[in-house]
Amino acid sequence: RSTSFDSLELQRVASQHLVCDHSLPPAWYRLMLGQQPVEMPTRCVEMNRCGTQAPVWLSLKSESLPAPGESKRLTGCATWQVLGGTRDCCLFRIPVAVRNCGSFFVYLLQPTPGCMGYCAEGEPWCCNVHLGDLVSQASLPLSLAVHPxxxxxxxxxxxxxxxxxxxxxxxxxxxxxxxxxxxxxxxxxxxxxxxxxxxxxxxxxxxxxxxxxxxxxxxxxxxxxxxxxxxxxxxxxxxxxYAGIKFLPESLEIAEDGKEHVLTVLSTVPIACPGQDDSCKVTLQLSTEDLGKSFTY
Missing domain, CATH: 2.60.40.10 (Immunoglobulins)
Known part of the structure; x- marks a missing residue:
């Protein structure tokens, strides 16, 4: 599963040994190189690496890996070639949860949608990398879905x-x-x-x-x-x-001799009345534009 492993020769002489995680049991895993933990790469991996044709790496975008003791839901991306020979680093997306256990990471991995393989990288690259044993449930995040x-x-x-x-x-x-x-x-x-x-x-x-x-x-x-x-x-x-005032629709094009339009003004938060009477109101300023000229009412 090493990012430095070239899979092309393996495809030619022993394609049955290509890494294919489409039947991987959903569970928490850690990646091991001998007795040392390694990690999923967080940059695009070229096709035909990691012992497979479509390598799966961890996309962070504006996210970061979790801090020690924390967990995050991230996205695994599979690299593949699209029509015209262009490489797409994230043609397939797979949800991956990551937990930082201090000295190593564990990954909640799902079966891949086809013959793809999860990648790993770390030093030194002397051997093939394997998915470690299932991680003890005592160290895993609670299985609660809170839906805020x-x-x-x-x-x-x-x-x-x-x-x-x-x-x-x-x-x-x-x-x-x-x-x-x-x-x-x-x-x-x-x-x-x-x-x-x-x-x-x-x-x-x-x-x-x-x-x-x-x-x-x-x-x-x-x-x-x-x-x-x-x-x-x-x-x-x-x-x-969105905590504020919305206009529905957000914009209107109105002709002088055209039909009537309805503009709805909606506050997504309640309006608090400071006094005791019921004459609570909000004053809005409406601006329109006409051929470069603006008008305020």
Whole structure:
């Protein structure tokens, strides 16, 4: 499985020995070279390497490998040649969970969709690399799926976001680590709050400073057993929640003699009224453009 192993000669003289993980039992594995642990490569691997034709490597993109004691869901990519002879480093995608056990990584591997092989790299490359024995369940993440979802609600007259999550099966006593983040730029998030709670929900106030209108917010939930924080579930992300005012549709082209159009203004968060009366309202400024000229109403 070494990235330095050229599979072309193997295909020519003993193709039956090509690495083919389509029948690999789904389980946690670690990659071993003799008695030394090695890792899946995190860069594109050329075709006909790793003892197979379509090598599978670990794509990080803007992600990073988990820190010691942590786990992450990442993507395995299989390299293959498409029409015209162009190489596609990620023609096939396979979910791979990775846990950092301190001195080595373990990988939750799935059967591949065809004759492909998971790659490994490490030093020195003296021998073939094999998938290690199944890892002891005692050291693995909890098998909880929490499915976090963000909604908005009023609490004591103030707008809050609520992150709710529900484990697939109760395994008490369990606690939850909730990490709130917002989109700071396309593809990048910044952390704004973290807490640990035994509850199946967590709140975050729209305070106008850490969290304000126009933010796209995420909550990431990790479950762990009380007294055993090192044994935790894989962190799960909610879908991004846009906290602000939406226009439906987002844009309109209107002719002076055309038909009537309906523009819906929707707030995804509740509007808090500071006073006691019911005349709470939000004033909006509407701008239009006409052949390079802009008008504000």
């Amino acid at each position: 979802v963000i909604t908005a609600e009023l609490l004591q007259g103030r707008a809050h976001l609520k992150c709710s999550y529900s484990p697939r099966s109760p395994e008490p006593p369990v606690r939850f680590r909730v990490l709130w983040s917002r989109l700071s730029s396309p593809g990048h998030r910044e952390q704004i709050h973290q807490e640990t709670t035994p509850e199946l929900f967590a709140h975050l106030e729209m305070d106008g400073a850490n969290l304000r209108l126009g933010d796209t917010v995420f909550c990431t939930v990790t479950a762990f057993r009380r007294g055993s924080p090192e044994q935790q579930s894989l962190p799960e992300d909610s879908k991004g929640f």
